[in-house]
Amino acid sequence: xxxxxxxxxxxxxxxxxxxxxxxxxxxxxxxxxxxxxxxxxxxxxxxxxxxxxxxxxxxxxxxxxxxxxxxxxxxxxxxxxxxxxxxxxxxxxxxxxxxxxxxxxxxxxxxxxxxxxxxxxxxxxxxxxxxxxxxxxxxxxxxxxxxxxxxxxxxxxxxxxxxxxxxxxxxxxxxxxxxxxxxxxxxxxxxxxxxxxxxxxxxxxxxxxxxxxxxxxxxxxxxxxxxxxxxxxxxxxxxxxxxxxxxxxxxxxxxxxxxxxxxxxxxxxxxxxxxxxxxxxxxxxxxxxxxxxxxxxxxxxxxxxxxxxxxxxxxxxxxxxxxxxxxxxxxxxxxxxxxxxxxx
Amino acid sequence: xxxxxxxxxxxxxxxxxxxxxxxxxxxxxxxxxxxxxxxxxxxxxxxxxxxxxxxxxxxxxxxxxxxxxxxxxxxxxxxxxxxxxxxxxxxxxxxxxxxxxxxxxxxxxxxxxxxxxxxxxxxxxxxxxxxxxxxxxxxxxxxxxxxxxxxxxxxxxxxxxxxxxxxxxxxxxxxxxxxxxxxxxxxxxxxxxxxxxxxxxxxxxxxxxxxxxxxxxxxxxxxxxxxxxxxxxxxxxxxxxxxxxxxxxxxxxxxxxxxxxxxxxxxxxxxxxxxxxxxxxxxxxxxxxxxxxxxxxxxxxxxxxxxxxxxxxxxxxxxxxxxxxxxxxxxxxxxxxxxxxxxx
DNA sequence: CTGTTAGCGCCTTCAC
DNA sequence: GTGAAGGCGCTAACAG
Numbered sequence: 001x002x003x004x005x006x007x008x009x010x011x012x013x014x015x016x017x018x019x020x021x022x023x024x025x026x027x028x029x030x031x032x033x034x035x036x037x038x039x040x041x042x043x044x045x046x047x048x049x050x051x052x053x054x055x056x057x058x059x060x061x062x063x064x065x066x067x068x069x070x071x072x073x074x075x076x077x078x079x080x081x082x083x084x085x086x087x088x089x090x091x092x093x094x095x096x097x098x099x100x101x102x103x104x105x106x107x108x109x110x111x112x113x114x115x116x117x118x119x120x121x122x123x124x125x126x127x128x129x130x131x132x133x134x135x136x137x138x139x140x141x142x143x144x145x146x147x148x149x150x151x152x153x154x155x156x157x158x159x160x161x162x163x164x165x166x167x168x169x170x171x172x173x174x175x176x177x178x179x180x181x182x183x184x185x186x187x188x189x190x191x192x193x194x195x196x197x198x199x200x201x202x203x204x205x206x207x208x209x210x211x212x213x214x215x216x217x218x219x220x221x222x223x224x225x226x227x228x229x230x231x232x233x234x235x236x237x238x239x240x241x242x243x244x245x246x247x248x249x250x251x252x253x254x255x256x257x258x259x260x261x262x263x264x265x266x267x268x269x270x271x272x273x274x275x276x277x278x279x280x281x282x283x284x285x286x287x288x289x290x291x292x293x294x295x296x297x298x299x300x301x302x303x304x305x306x307x308x309x310x311x312x313x314x315x316x317x318x319x320x321x322x323x324x325x326x327x328x329x330x331x332x333x334x335x336x337x338x339x340x341x342x343x344x
Numbered sequence: 345x346x347x348x349x350x351x352x353x354x355x356x357x358x359x360x361x362x363x364x365x366x367x368x369x370x371x372x373x374x375x376x377x378x379x380x381x382x383x384x385x386x387x388x389x390x391x392x393x394x395x396x397x398x399x400x401x402x403x404x405x406x407x408x409x410x411x412x413x414x415x416x417x418x419x420x421x422x423x424x425x426x427x428x429x430x431x432x433x434x435x436x437x438x439x440x441x442x443x444x445x446x447x448x449x450x451x452x453x454x455x456x457x458x459x460x461x462x463x464x465x466x467x468x469x470x471x472x473x474x475x476x477x478x479x480x481x482x483x484x485x486x487x488x489x490x491x492x493x494x495x496x497x498x499x500x501x502x503x504x505x506x507x508x509x510x511x512x513x514x515x516x517x518x519x520x521x522x523x524x525x526x527x528x529x530x531x532x533x534x535x536x537x538x539x540x541x542x543x544x545x546x547x548x549x550x551x552x553x554x555x556x557x558x559x560x561x562x563x564x565x566x567x568x569x570x571x572x573x574x575x576x577x578x579x580x581x582x583x584x585x586x587x588x589x590x591x592x593x594x595x596x597x598x599x600x601x602x603x604x605x606x607x608x609x610x611x612x613x614x615x616x617x618x619x620x621x622x623x624x625x626x627x628x629x630x631x632x633x634x635x636x637x638x639x640x641x642x643x644x645x646x647x648x649x650x651x652x653x654x655x656x657x658x659x660x661x662x663x664x665x666x667x668x669x670x671x672x673x674x675x676x677x678x679x680x681x682x683x684x685x686x687x688x
Numbered sequence: 689c690t691g692t693t694a695g696c697g698c699c700t701t702c703a704c
Numbered sequence: 705g706t707g708a709a710g711g712c713g714c715t716a717a718c719a720g
Contacts, residue, residue, distance in 0.1 A: 015470075015497070017697055028707050033699060041705055058495075060471045064408040064417065065697035069712045073408065075451075075472075083437040086430055093427040096454055105472065107419075108452045110440055126359075127404045128419075128449065151402075153359070235637045264638040271640050291635045293579045294608040296615050361713055372691050377715060385689055409713035413696045692719070703708075 016057040025053040036061055067129055076317055077125030077133045078108045079118070085233075087259065087287045087306060088136055091159065094310030095134065102318055104131075111139070119144055126152055132317030137161045138168075155320035155327040157313045162208060162331050169316045170331040171309050173286075175212035178302050178336035182284050183216040185300075186254045189344055191282055192221070195245045195252035197238060197262050200230035209286070213256055227252060231262070238265025239272075246273060246281070253281055254344075260285035260292045260301055267295055267343060283343040297342020309334055360401040369397040380405055411473055420661055421469030421477045422452045423462070429577075431603065431631045431650060432480055435503065438654030439478065446662055448475075455483070463488055470496055476661030481505050482512075499664035499671040501657045506552060506675050513660045514675040515653050517630075519556035522646050522680035526628055527560040529644075530598045533688055535626055536565070539589045539596035541582060541606050544574035553630070557600055571596060575606070582609025583616075590617060590625070597625055598688075604629035604636045604645055611639055611687060627687040641686020653678055 018036070022029040027046060034042050035050040053059070067073040076099060080088050096106055107128055111118040118140040125133055133152075137160030138145065149156050149167035158165075162172035186194060194217055198210045210228070217226050227249040231241035238257070242265060246252060255270075257263035263285025267277060275281045277297060285292060285301040292299035312332060320327050362380070366373040371390060378386050379394040397403070411417040420443060424432050440450055451472055455462040462484040469477055477496075481504030482489065493500050493511035502509075506516035530538060538561055542554045554572070561570050571593040575585035582601070586609060590596060599614075601607035607629025611621060619625045621641060629636060629645040636643035656676060664671055 019697080029698080030700095030707060031705090034706085037699085043705060046705080060467060062412075062473065062697050063471045064411050064473050065712090066699075067408050067712095068406075068412060068697080068714090069699045071712080083440065084430075084433050086428075086433065089428050089430065089433045092452075093454065096427065096452075100453070100456070105451055105453060105468070107449055108436075108440075109444070109449060110437065112444070123404060124449070127407045129406065129408050235634050239638075261634070264635060268638045268640065268642075290579050290605070291608060291638075294583075294612045294635075294639070296612065296640055298612075362715095363713080373714080374692080374716095375690060378690085381715085387689060390689080406713050409696090410715075411696090412698090412713080413715045415696080690720085692717100694715105694717085696714085696716105697712105699710105699712090701708105701710085704706080 015062070016059045018059075018061070021050065021053050021057060021059050024057065025050045071129075072321070073129040073131055074104050075128070075130050076104055076106055076314065077122075077128065077130035078106050079111045079121055079125065079133060079135045080108065081111055081113075081137065081139055083108070083110055086261070086289045086291070087304070090289075090306040091136065091310040091313075094307040095314050098311045098314040102314075104314075104318070111135075113139070117141055117144065119148055122148055122152070126154070130154065131321045132156070134159060134313050134317070138163070149327075155317050157316050157327070159309055159313055162333060164329055164331050166329045167327055168329060169313075169327045171313055171316075172208075172331070172333060173302075173304055173336055174333040175208045176215070177333075178286070178338075179209075179212035179216035180219075181336060181338045182213070182256055182302065183220045185338055185340065185344060186256075186282060186284070187220060189278070189282065191254040193249070193251045194221075194226050194254045194256060195249055196226050196228040197241055197245065197255060197257040197266055198228055198230045199233055199258040199262070209258060233259055233261050235261065235265045235268070238262040239269045242266035242269035243273065246270070246275070254284070255281065256284045258286065260287045260289045260299060263299055263301070263343075264291065264295060267299065278342065278344050288339055292341070295343070300341045300344040301339050303337040303339045305334060305337075359406070360403045362403075362405070365394065365397050365401060365403050368401070369394045415473075416665070417473040417475055418448050419472070419474050420448055420450055420658065421466075421472065421474035422450050423455045423465055423469065423477060423479045424452065425455055425457075425481065425483055427452070427454055430605070430633045430635070431648070434633075434650040435480065435654040435657075438651040439658050442655045442658040446658075448658075448662070455479075457483070461485055461488065463492055466492055466496070470498070474498065475665045476500070478503060478657050478661070482507070493671075499661050501660050501671070503653055503657055506677060508673055508675050510673045511671055512673060513657075513671045515657055515660075516552075516675070516677060517646075517648055517680055518677040519552045520559070521677075522630070522682075523553075523556035523560035524563075525680060525682045526557070526600055526646065527564045529682055529684065529688060530600075530626060530628070531564060533622070533626065535598040537593070537595045538565075538570050538598045538600060539593055540570050540572040541585055541589065541599060541601040541610055542572055542574045543577055543602040543606070553602060577603055577605050579605065579609045579612070582606040583613045586610035586613035587617065590614070590619070598628070599625065600628045602630065604631045604633045604643060607643055607645065607687075608635065608639060611643065622686065622688050632683055636685070639687070644685045644688040645683050647681040647683045649678060649681075 018029040018032040138158035229241040231237040288303035362376040482502035573585040575581040632647035
């Protein structure tokens with residue numbers, strides 16, 4: 001007997017294949033394949049018949065089989081440092097929307113830094129046949145990433161880090177511009193002693209945000225190194241770090257935090273210490289996460305166009321996939337926007 | 345010439361295959377396959393030689409080719425209603441950790457409700473060959489989901505909704521227990537007029553949380569329907585809804601919100617209205633998201649063991665995948681824990 | 689212990 | 705316009 005859409009030993013119905021469709025429609029499987037691919041040279045009559053059978057059987061082509069022969073999986077790999085990061089979640093949602101429009105899906109994973117400093121995770125994505133990779137943010141060693149980019153045979157985009165690496169597209173905030181805007185704003189509101197709460201999660205890479213803020217503060221105030229604490233970006237750690245910062249430097253009248261989570265921890269610490277915000281002390285974050293609107297007072301933050309950046313990342317990958325060209329190694333700097341709310 | 349690891353037309357190096365490895369090690373590709381699978385009947389000597397060549401070439405097996413023949417992709421599909429939901433992000437991170445341990449990866453997607461009310465998205469996951477699906481939370485029509493579960497041939501788990509659907513494992517909070525704990529706690533702290541801020545994002549399915557809370561309030565206070573507002577779970581919408589609720593029902597002295605995001609919006613609204621929390625009004629959320637620790641005062645919330653539930657979901661899928669059995673249709677109710685903080 | 693044969697489901701290249 | 709081979713990279717089932 002020929003193949004037959006029926007019941008397998010396990011009791012589950014076997015999914016129909018193009019052969020099943022072909023037999024039922026009285027054509028070869030090749031013709032079915034042509035219909036699926038919207039090939040022009042198919043008789044209108046044949047096409048309709050095949051499409052009917054496809055609908056009848058609920059046939060859907062096996063993407064893995066397609067990928068095996070076309071070498072195109074219609075999937076992208078997304079490697080995040082921490083999926084619980086809200087800014088990542090928003091970016092992810094944006095990437096997914098753009099990808100879906102074009103028939104792509106996303107394999108999302110957390111970088112396992114213990115394993116090869118993250119390269120192992122990227123290699124694993126390759127074995128899945130992804131057509132491109134987004135790293136968010138890139139904390140892989142530059143040299144290793146460059147080597148990987150060269151041998152991996154698929155385009156790579158990193159979000160959140162402005163660094164020119166051959167074969168890698170970089171999409172990031174204009175940190176220098178952002179820092180200048182924040183410092184200007186704080187000075188304009190009468191602040192003079194800016195303290196920083198930075199992220200030391202990834203000591204192996206330089207903190208562009210930190211460097212940019214320090215530079216902006218030096219330029220504006222002529223000071224040298226601003227008082228700085230570094231901590232993991234959790235509420236509890238940020239509260240503790242902010243308390244340390246304020247205790248050690250009682251003259252600090254403004255805190256710039258690595259991101260909104262850190263800023264919210266800092267804000268809570270200020271309240272606990274009995275400081276009035278923004279009168280005694282200002283607080284600024286980065287990212288523009290929704291929860292910043294719920295604090296008292298609402299958090300001033302450096303808004304990132306997560307959705308726009310997410311779309312740009314996927315579009316860059318799609319572009320490379322379409323014309324087979326390797327990524328240009330370009331750096332896209334996105335204009336920041338300071339959302340002035342209650343904490344400044 | 346035989347196959348040769350070299351440069352393709354596009355300039356990218358072709359990934360080596362088991363044939364390449366076999367040729368170089370002087371064995372058949374089948375032997376390489378055995379080494380990969382840790383098959384016992386391979387000469388120690390041969391195994392070592394093959395492993396050397398594998399390392400030398402940087403060979404990694406093509407997962408799609410493996411999946412095509414084994415009918416096991418070592419992947420699970422995760423369908424979320426909204427990836428930007430922080431509770432989902434945490435669950436996702438947990439699922440990913442457990443899955444990775446067992447060599448599985450996750451294809452994460454948002455349910456496209458416009459397309460077949462979500463079934464289309466699930467069908468797409470099937471074409472990718474996923475070995476199981478997690479729906480979070482399930483907002484697909486019950487009858488449709490049941491039909492899908494029957495024909496899809498892979499196990500399905502839904503998180504966040506306690507409903508017995510044949511062929512679907514349900515992992516959810518014990519809503520009745522949670523509601524009783526909250527109401528008891530509010531009564532114990534002297535509150536008498538509980539208002540609800542619920543989620544009407546998915547009008548097509550009953551709100552277990554709402555029903556449970558209403559039941560608990562009726563039981564404890566003998567009241568009928570508590571004052572309720574429904575809104576999308578954003579900060580802004582929640583602020584507005586809370587304001588409406590309080591304005592319309594000035595005697596309300598406690599608000600129970602659908603989740604922490606809604607609760608944070610409500611808290612902000614209370615502050616804005618000049619109400620003292622918890623003295624004038626209490627606020628309770630659900631989920632235990634980290635940001636609840638940063639509000640002033642910190643948010644009282646119904647803690648969910650996201651990580652535990654995530655692990656249970658993946659483990660249920662792994663179990664089914666391992667012994668080929670369909671899911672039992674069981675309902676796992678997880679014990680809630682009330683995290684009493686400053687807002688009550 | 690190892691090699692050979694036969695596919696998994698699909699697309700590409702050629703014939704007709 | 706359509707069909708018949710051939711193969712993507714891998715594993716299962718036999719041989720030996």
